[in-house]
Amino acid sequence: MARVVRFHRHGGPEVLRIETVDTPPPARGEVQIRVRALGLNRAEALLRSGTYIETAMFPSGLGLEAAGIVEVVGEDVAGFVPGESVSIVPPVSMVRWPAYGEFATFPAEFVVKHPPELGFEAAAAVWMQYLTAFGALIDIAGLARGEVVVITAASSSVGLAAIQIANRIGAVPVALTRSSIKRRALLDAGAADVIALAEEDIRSRLEDVAGSDGVRVVFDAVGGPAFEPLTAAMAPGGILIEYGGLSPEPTPFPLSNVLSKSLILRGYLVHEVIRDSERLAKAKAFILAGLSDGALKPIIARTFPFEEIVEAHRFLESNTQFGKIVVTI
Structure with a gap:
C-alpha cells in the first residue's frame, strides 16, 4: 500500500486528494521507484482541469516527473538494481504512468541514472x-x-x-x-x-x-x-x-x-522527442553532459511537502514562480 495523489472530477487544485492504494509490481520492461521528489508541470494542472491533450480516467492519477530510488526491477530490464538513485524522463501518458505517489512505475527506457551530486529535488526538476x-x-x-x-x-x-x-x-x-x-x-x-x-x-x-x-x-x-x-x-x-x-x-x-x-x-x-529513441538519446547525452559540467543547473522556485500538493498546485497556477516547483516525499 502507498499514498498517491488522485482526482475524481475535473476542477481546481482542491479536487486533488491523497489516497492509499495497492501498489502492483512493475510489469515486464518496467521499473518501480520509491519516489523522493516530484517536479510539477503545467500539463498536470491542465489534466486536472480537463483541458489537456490526454483524457483522465477517473479516479485519475497524474504527474510527469519524479526522482527516487529503484525499488523493484521488472522482467527483461537490464542496467538497474534496487537501491540506485534515478530520475524519470516524462512518459507520453501520465494517466498510464502517473508520478504523484510514494511509489511510481515507469518503462525502463524512461529511467535515467543522473549525476549523483544533483540530489533528488534537483533531479526531479531536470527532464521536462x-x-x-x-x-x-x-x-x-x-x-x-x-x-x-x-x-x-x-x-x-x-x-x-x-x-x-x-x-x-x-x-x-x-x-x-x-x-x-x-x-x-x-x-x-x-x-x-x-x-x-x-x-x-x-x-x-x-x-x-x-x-x-x-x-x-x-x-x-x-x-x-x-x-x-x-x-x-x-x-x-x-x-x-x-x-x-x-x-x-x-x-x-x-x-x-x-x-x-x-x-x-x-x-x-x-x-515527438520522447517517442523517438534516437532523438531522445541525443537529448539525454547533451543534458547529462551539461549537468555534469555545470552549464545546466535546475532552478527551483519553491519546494512543498507531499501533504501540501493542493497548495503546490495553487502556486503553480499563480504564475509568480521563477523556475521549477518541486514536491518532496
Missing part, C-alpha cells in the same frame, strides 16, 4: 524542462553559436532551461517577460537581454538587439497579440516554435510577415 528546450532549440531549430534566440515566458522552468542551453552552445538568449519585475533575476540566470512585454516596444527592442537582419529563432510559450511584433522582428526564413499558448487572448495569424519573410511557424510537443 531541458528536453523541451533542447528539442526545440537544438533538434528542430539548429540554433548555432552567436545566434540570437528569443525566449518568451522566460522565467518558467522551460524558459530558464532554454537560456542555459543557449549559453552552453554560445548563442545569445533574449528573455521576454511580462514586466520588468523579474529583469534582474533573468539577467542573473544568464539572459543576455530582457524585454518587458507590457512596458517596451517588442519589435524595436528586438531590432536593437539583433540588428537589421532580424531574429532567426523564436521559442514561444504564449501566443496571443505578441505574434505580430515577434514575427515582424524575425529574419527571412526564420522559425517560430510554439509550445504553449498561455495567452488568454486570441492569437492573430501574422499573414503579411509570414508571406513576406517565408517564416516557419511550427507547433511543438516534447513527445
Whole structure:
C-alpha cells in the first residue's frame, strides 16, 4: 500500500486528494521507484482541469516527473538494481504512468541514472524542462553559436532551461517577460537581454538587439497579440516554435510577415522527442553532459511537502514562480 495523489472530477487544485492504494509490481520492461521528489508541470494542472491533450480516467492519477530510488526491477530490464538513485524522463501518458505517489512505475527506457551530486529535488526538476528546450532549440531549430534566440515566458522552468542551453552552445538568449519585475533575476540566470512585454516596444527592442537582419529563432510559450511584433522582428526564413499558448487572448495569424519573410511557424510537443529513441538519446547525452559540467543547473522556485500538493498546485497556477516547483516525499 502507498499514498498517491488522485482526482475524481475535473476542477481546481482542491479536487486533488491523497489516497492509499495497492501498489502492483512493475510489469515486464518496467521499473518501480520509491519516489523522493516530484517536479510539477503545467500539463498536470491542465489534466486536472480537463483541458489537456490526454483524457483522465477517473479516479485519475497524474504527474510527469519524479526522482527516487529503484525499488523493484521488472522482467527483461537490464542496467538497474534496487537501491540506485534515478530520475524519470516524462512518459507520453501520465494517466498510464502517473508520478504523484510514494511509489511510481515507469518503462525502463524512461529511467535515467543522473549525476549523483544533483540530489533528488534537483533531479526531479531536470527532464521536462531541458528536453523541451533542447528539442526545440537544438533538434528542430539548429540554433548555432552567436545566434540570437528569443525566449518568451522566460522565467518558467522551460524558459530558464532554454537560456542555459543557449549559453552552453554560445548563442545569445533574449528573455521576454511580462514586466520588468523579474529583469534582474533573468539577467542573473544568464539572459543576455530582457524585454518587458507590457512596458517596451517588442519589435524595436528586438531590432536593437539583433540588428537589421532580424531574429532567426523564436521559442514561444504564449501566443496571443505578441505574434505580430515577434514575427515582424524575425529574419527571412526564420522559425517560430510554439509550445504553449498561455495567452488568454486570441492569437492573430501574422499573414503579411509570414508571406513576406517565408517564416516557419511550427507547433511543438516534447513527445515527438520522447517517442523517438534516437532523438531522445541525443537529448539525454547533451543534458547529462551539461549537468555534469555545470552549464545546466535546475532552478527551483519553491519546494512543498507531499501533504501540501493542493497548495503546490495553487502556486503553480499563480504564475509568480521563477523556475521549477518541486514536491518532496
